Amino acid sequence: MFPADLPLRYQFLLRTYRWRRAEAVPAARLTRPVAEARVALVTSAGFVAPGDAPFDLELKGGDASFRTIAGDTALDALTMHHKSDAYDPAPIAADHNVAFPLERLRALADAGAIGEVAPRHLSFMGSITRPERLIEEFAPAAATLLEGDGVDIALLVPV
Numbered sequence: 001m002f003p004a005d006l007p008l009r010y011q012f013l014l015r016t017y018r019w020r021r022a023e024a025v026p027a028a029r030l031t032r033p034v035a036e037a038r039v040a041l042v043t044s045a046g047f048v049a050p051g052d053a054p055f056d057l058e059l060k061g062g063d064a065s066f067r068t069i070a071g072d073t074a075l076d077a078l079t080m081h082h083k084s085d086a087y088d089p090a091p092i093a094a095d096h097n098v099a100f101p102l103e104r105l106r107a108l109a110d111a112g113a114i115g116e117v118a119p120r121h122l123s124f125m126g127s128i129t130r131p132e133r134l135i136e137e138f139a140p141a142a143a144t145l146l147e148g149d150g151v152d153i154a155l156l157v158p159v
Contacts, residue, residue: 010086020131030152032115037152039108040118042142044126045092045099045159046082049073054081061130064138068145069121075102084127087159099159118151126159 030037046055048067055063062083069078075096080089092099102121108114122142128134146154 036115038116038118038150039114039153040151041121042154043100043157044124046080046125047078047123050077055125057083062128063125064128064134067123071117071119
């Protein structure tokens with residue numbers, strides 16, 4: 001059922017975790033061509049811009065808050081604060097575009113494939129095992145922020 005190289009503690013967690021069901025939400029329809037759309041990134045890599053508070057790695061159930069990252073931020077200025085050890089962070093450390101492809105998004109805008117890069121992007125910390133605050137508080141706040149920025153497309157980049 002699980003990959004052979006998955007550590008036993010994760011096999012146990014996956015077998016005993018109280019999975020939740022979420023009601024399907026209809027997707028929003030794009031109201032303009034992609035070549036005219038404003039696009040934002042939403043990552044769960046736990047990236048934090050210089051001067052912003054890191055995610056709380058000790059918070060039971062995970063830190064469900066998010067951080068904003070300006071669209072003109074240099075990727076090498078970001079630091080990663082993620083509590084999960086269930087993945088290899090080396091590829092992300094070597095190239096932040098793996099989990100936050102801002103440079104790729106800028107290239108798409110320069111090529112005219114998308115309208116423009118949003119002024120702000122969002123970073124969450126993954127490994128949120130108690131998602132109530134995420135669902136009730138932070139996800140709606142994130143959606144409101146992106147809507148306020150005139151974002152047409154949010155690309156979700158899970159880690």
